[in-house]
Amino acid sequence: MSMSLDGYIADSDDFLGGEDGERLHRWADETDVSGPVGRFQEEWNAAGAVLSGRRTAELMDHWGGDHNGSPIFVPSHRPPSPAARWGYPLVTYVRDGIESAMAQAKAAAGQRDVQIRGGAYTVREALAAGVLDEVQIHLIPVLLGRGHRLFDVLPSEIELEVVEVINTPAATHIRYRVRR
Numbered sequence: 001m002s003m004s005l006d007g008y009i010a011d012s013d014d015f016l017g018g019e020d021g022e023r024l025h026r027w028a029d030e031t032d033v034s035g036p037v038g039r040f041q042e043e044w045n046a047a048g049a050v051l052s053g054r055r056t057a058e059l060m061d062h063w064g065g066d067h068n069g070s071p072i073f074v075p076s077h078r079p080p081s082p083a084a085r086w087g088y089p090l091v092t093y094v095r096d097g098i099e100s101a102m103a104q105a106k107a108a109a110g111q112r113d114v115q116i117r118g119g120a121y122t123v124r125e126a127l128a129a130g131v132l133d134e135v136q137i138h139l140i141p142v143l144l145g146r147g148h149r150l151f152d153v154l155p156s157e158i159e160l161e162v163v164e165v166i167n168t169p170a171a172t173h174i175r176y177r178v179r180r
Contacts, residue, residue, distance in 0.1 A: 011147040027170035048109025053119020066090040075101035102131040
């Protein structure tokens with residue numbers, strides 16, 4: 001998840017920061033794929049399944065029905081939109097909670113990773129339910145001062161262990177393991 005230094009992942013209109021709406025993801029536009037950007041792209045493309053918040057999935061038009069060939073699972077209490085219901089066979093709306101959505105995503109992924117694509121609420125719910133193993137933050141050197149915070153409200157303190165830190169001019173990439 002790309003995040004501003006003051007904890008925001010999107011502005012109040014769901015843009016990703018800045019006037020062009022992509023400020024928080026400019027780090028991924030780097031053309032040198034031999035460095036961190038290439039490594040992260042490989043990780044994203046290697047996912048066996050994706051878990052996404054509803055708002056993010058709808059804003060992204062469900063990535064056209066799959067995420068690089070991987071199925072998409074969307075935890076939501078409301079029924080899916082018509083496109084997700086009839087036009088995208090690899091998109092599954094899971095109406096019985098984050099635990100069920102993650103279990104279905106893990107079953108579909110097999111030996112590969114399940115990755116969460118956007119959705120602060122979904123990340124917080126996964127942390128609270130104990131179904132998230134790692135958190136990866138791409139910390140962007142900007143203070144947005146408003147918007148949607150990733151860790152706005154948590155039900156309790158959650159201990160994290162730093163696994164890796166990669167510094168680049170555009171972002172500091174931090175991978176954490178969730179301690180149980």
